[in-house]
Amino acid sequence: MSSIRPTIKDVALASGVTAGTVSRALRGDPRVIETTRRRIMEAAERLEYRPNLQARALQTGHTGALGLTCPSGPWILMHPYFAPMHAGVTSAASKDGVRVLLYMPAGEGKLELDRSNLQARELLDGRVDGGIIYQAQTLSPGVLEGLQKMGVAVVLMNTDEEIPGFFQVQSNTEQRLRESLRWAHELGARRIGVLGLSAGTPFNDVAWRGLESARLPVSVNYRAVEADDVYQEQAVRAAVDSLMEGKPEALIFNSEIHLGQHLARAGQAPGGPMLFGHGGIHTDSSLSYPGVHYVETDLWAAGVQAYLMFKDALQRKPPRSERLLWSRRPETPKG
Amino acid sequence: MSSIRPTIKDVALASGVTAGTVSRALRGDPRVIETTRRRIMEAAERLEYRPNLQARALQTGHTGALGLTCPSGPWILMHPYFAPMHAGVTSAASKDGVRVLLYMPAGEGKLELDRSNLQARELLDGRVDGGIIYQAQTLSPGVLEGLQKMGVAVVLMNTDEEIPGFFQVQSNTEQRLRESLRWAHELGARRIGVLGLSAGTPFNDVAWRGLESARLPVSVNYRAVEADDVYQEQAVRAAVDSLMEGKPEALIFNSEIHLGQHLARAGQAPGGPMLFGHGGIHTDSSLSYPGVHYVETDLWAAGVQAYLMFKDALQRKPPRSERLLWSRRPETPKG
DNA sequence: CTGAAAGCGCTTACAG
DNA sequence: CTGAAAGCGCTTACAG
Numbered sequence: 167m168s169s170i171r172p173t174i175k176d177v178a179l180a181s182g183v184t185a186g187t188v189s190r191a192l193r194g195d196p197r198v199i200e201t202t203r204r205r206i207m208e209a210a211e212r213l214e215y216r217p218n219l220q221a222r223a224l225q226t227g228h229t230g231a232l233g234l235t236c237p238s239g240p241w242i243l244m245h246p247y248f249a250p251m252h253a254g255v256t257s258a259a260s261k262d263g264v265r266v267l268l269y270m271p272a273g274e275g276k277l278e279l280d281r282s283n284l285q286a287r288e289l290l291d292g293r294v295d296g297g298i299i300y301q302a303q304t305l306s307p308g309v310l311e312g313l314q315k316m317g318v319a320v321v322l323m324n325t326d327e328e329i330p331g332f333f334q335v336q337s338n339t340e341q342r343l344r345e346s347l348r349w350a351h352e353l354g355a356r357r358i359g360v361l362g363l364s365a366g367t368p369f370n371d372v373a374w375r376g377l378e379s380a381r382l383p384v385s386v387n388y389r390a391v392e393a394d395d396v397y398q399e400q401a402v403r404a405a406v407d408s409l410m411e412g413k414p415e416a417l418i419f420n421s422e423i424h425l426g427q428h429l430a431r432a433g434q435a436p437g438g439p440m441l442f443g444h445g446g447i448h449t450d451s452s453l454s455y456p457g458v459h460y461v462e463t464d465l466w467a468a469g470v471q472a473y474l475m476f477k478d479a480l481q482r483k484p485p486r487s488e489r490l491l492w493s494r495r496p497e498t499p500k501g
Numbered sequence: 502m503s504s505i506r507p508t509i510k511d512v513a514l515a516s517g518v519t520a521g522t523v524s525r526a527l528r529g530d531p532r533v534i535e536t537t538r539r540r541i542m543e544a545a546e547r548l549e550y551r552p553n554l555q556a557r558a559l560q561t562g563h564t565g566a567l568g569l570t571c572p573s574g575p576w577i578l579m580h581p582y583f584a585p586m587h588a589g590v591t592s593a594a595s596k597d598g599v600r601v602l603l604y605m606p607a608g609e610g611k612l613e614l615d616r617s618n619l620q621a622r623e624l625l626d627g628r629v630d631g632g633i634i635y636q637a638q639t640l641s642p643g644v645l646e647g648l649q650k651m652g653v654a655v656v657l658m659n660t661d662e663e664i665p666g667f668f669q670v671q672s673n674t675e676q677r678l679r680e681s682l683r684w685a686h687e688l689g690a691r692r693i694g695v696l697g698l699s700a701g702t703p704f705n706d707v708a709w710r711g712l713e714s715a716r717l718p719v720s721v722n723y724r725a726v727e728a729d730d731v732y733q734e735q736a737v738r739a740a741v742d743s744l745m746e747g748k749p750e751a752l753i754f755n756s757e758i759h760l761g762q763h764l765a766r767a768g769q770a771p772g773g774p775m776l777f778g779h780g781g782i783h784t785d786s787s788l789s790y791p792g793v794h795y796v797e798t799d800l801w802a803a804g805v806q807a808y809l810m811f812k813d814a815l816q817r818k819p820p821r822s823e824r825l826l827w828s829r830r831p832e833t834p835k836g
Numbered sequence: 837c838t839g840a841a842a843g844c845g846c847t848t849a850c851a852g
Numbered sequence: 853c854t855g856a857a858a859g860c861g862c863t864t865a866c867a868g
Contacts, residue, residue, distance in 0.1 A: 173860090186840080186841095197838085198837070198838080199838090202838085216627075218862065223555055224553075243591055253576060257574075265603060266605075267566070267600055268603065292551075525847090525854085532854085556860090559845080560848080
C-alpha cells in the first residue's frame with residue numbers, strides 16, 4: 167500500500183539532485199554546498215517531506231526509541247505509584263528526542279509468568295534500542311540474559327531484590343516499611359497494624375524484612391493481601407477490618423490504591439489509628455489523604471534516573487544499581 | 502553497528518532454504534510444506550530468531566503501531582483524568598497486537614502552540630499508522646488536515662468543540678458542569694461557587710456554557726484559574742479562598758488535581774459547602790475524596806473507544822464523533 | 837562537492 | 853512447493 171507521503175526520492179527529483187545528496191543535506195553534512203542545500207531544504211518543505219524513521223533505523227542500526235514493558239498489564243499506566251515514573255522516563259527521553267514505545271500485555275488482571283517472559287522478548291522486535299522493564303523479578307533470568315546477549319540495552323525498574331549484572335533502579339520497599347514503623351513509634355504508637363498489598367511480586371517478604379529490621383519494642387500485626395485479591399473489594403475490606411479488631415494505634419499501608427474508602431473509614435473515625443502511607447512526590451499532593459503521614463518517594467525522579475541508566479546501558483558502561491530515596495512528609499491537618 | 506541478532510537469512514541458511522521461504526513459513530503461508538515448515542521453525546527457535554518489525558513495516562506499509570500525542574507535556578501521563586484513557590487505549594490496542602508509541606514534547610509545563618503543531622507532525626515519521634491526539638483544539642486546522650491528507654489515521658481525543666471531518670471522542674465538559682449544578686440545586690444549594698481549572702484549552706467557555714444551560718434559579722460565582730497558574734499553589738489557594746468568601750452552599754470543581762488540600766480545608770470544615778467533583782470510574786475509588794459528590798466518566802472506556810475509532814480510521818470508514826457519558830456517584834460518608 | 841551503488845531485513849509477485 | 857529478484861526508504865563508503 168503505497169502512501170501519499172513523499173520520499174527522499176521525490177525531494178531529490180524536485181531539487182535536481184540525487185537521493186544521497188538529499189540525505190546528506192538533511193542530516194547536516196557540511197560537505198553539501200550552501201546553494202544546493204538551500205534548494206533541497208525548500209523542496210523538502212514544499213513537499214512536506216518527513217524522513218521515514220523506520221527506514222533510517224534499518225540502516226543506522228539504532229531506532230531512537232526505548233521500550234517500556236511491564237508484565238502485569240496496562241493498569242500500571244494509571245497506577246499512581248507507577249504513572250509518575252513513566253512520565254519521568256518519557257520526559258527525560260523526549261529531551262533527547264528519544265521516543266517511548268509501550269509493550270503492555272493484553273491481559274486485564276493478574277500476572278502470567280509465561281506471558282511475561284514472552285512480553286520481554288518483544289524488545290527484540292527491532293523497533294527499540296532497548297527497554298526499561300518493570301517487575302523484572304518475575305522474569306526468568308534466562309530471558310534477561312538473552313536480551314543482553316542480543317544487544318538490547320536493559321534497565322530493570324523497581325526491583326525489590328538486586329539482580330547482579332544489570333542496570334537497575336531498586337525499590338525502597340524495605341526502607342519505607344522500616345521508616346514507617348520508626349515514625350509510628352516515635353509518635354507513640356505501640357500496637358501497630360500493617361497492611362501489605364502485593365502486586366504479584368515478593369513484596370510481602372521484603373516488607374516484613376523491613377519491619378523486623380527496625381528492632382523496635384512494638385507489637386506488629388501484618389496482614390497481606392495477595393495479587394489476585396487486590397482487585398477484590400471484599401478481600402481488602404476484610405483485611406482492614408481484621409486489623410482494626412486489634413485496636414491499633416497506627417496503621418501502615420503500602421498503597422492507598424484500592425484502600426481509600428476503607429482507610430477513610432478506619433482512620434477518620436474519632437480515636438482511630440494514625441495512618442502511615444507511601445506516597446509519591448510527583449503524584450501531586452492532591453492525591454494524598456489529609457490526615458495521613460507519608461513516607462514518600464520522588465517517583466518522577468526515579469523515572470528520569472532509569473532513563474539515564476538506559477543511556478549508560480546503550481553505551482555499554484558497567485552496570486550499576488541505585489536505590490530509591492524516601493523522605494518524610496508530615497500529615498496534613500484534616501479540617 | 503551490526504548487532505548479534507539473527508536475521509531471516511541466518512534462519513534460511515540454518516534450515517537449508519531461502520529467505521523467501523522462511524518468510525512464508527513464519528507468516529503461516531499454507532503453501533510451504535509441513536516438513537520444511539517444521540525445519541524452519543526449529544531453526545528459528547534454536548537461533549532465537551525474532552523478525553525485525555521495522556524491516557517488515559518498510560515492506561508492508563503498516564507498522565502495527567499507533568502514536569499517542571499530547572501537546573502539553575508528559576505530565577499528562579500521570580494525570581488522574583488522562584492516565585486511565587491511555588491505559589484504555591493501550592489495553593485495547595494490545596489485544597490486537599498493536600503497540601503504542603508516545604509522542605510527548607520535552608517541555609515541562611505550559612503549552613506552546615508552535616511546538617504542538619510540530620509535535621503532531623511527528624506522526625508522519627513512518628513509525629506509526631496513525632495516532633490519537635489529545636487537546637487537538639490547540640492545533641491549527643491545517644496540521645490536522647495535513648495529517649489526513651498524508652494518509653495517517655487520526656482520532657481526536659477529548660476535544661471540547663467538534664471539529665468536523667474527524668473521528669473524535671468528545672469531552673463532556675458542558676454536560677458535567679450542567680449536571681453538577683443541577684445536582685447541587687436538587688440537594689438544596691442556592692449559592693454556588695465554581696472553580697474552573699483550564700489546561701490551556703478553552704475549558705472555561707465551555708464550562709460556563711454548561712452552567713448557563715441549566716437555567717436554574719441559583720447564584721453562581723465562577724472563578725477561573727488559567728493554564729499558567731495551574732501549577733502555582735498560590736493561584737489555586739487564592740481562588741479557593743475567594744470563592745469561600747461568598748459562603749457558598751456548594752462548591753463545584755472540575756479537577757481535584759492541585760486542589761486536594763485546599764478542598765479538604767474548605768469542604769471538611771463543619772458547615773462547609775457540599776463538594777461536587779468530576780471523577781473517573783477507573784481512576785479507582787481510592788483516588789476520590791470522601792465527602793465529595795462525583796459526576797464521573799468512564800475514562801478507560803473512552804480510551805477503548807478511541808482505539809476502536811482508530812481502527813475505523815485505518816479502514817477509511819466515514820468519521821464520526823461521540824461524546825463521553827457521565828453518571829452520578831453519591832458522596833462517600835466522611836467518617 | 838555530488839553521483840552511483842550496495843545494503844539494512846524483510847515481503848511478495850513471478851517463474852519454474 | 854520453493855527460488856531468484858526486485859523493492860520498501862533510507863545511509864554511507866567509494867569514486868570521481
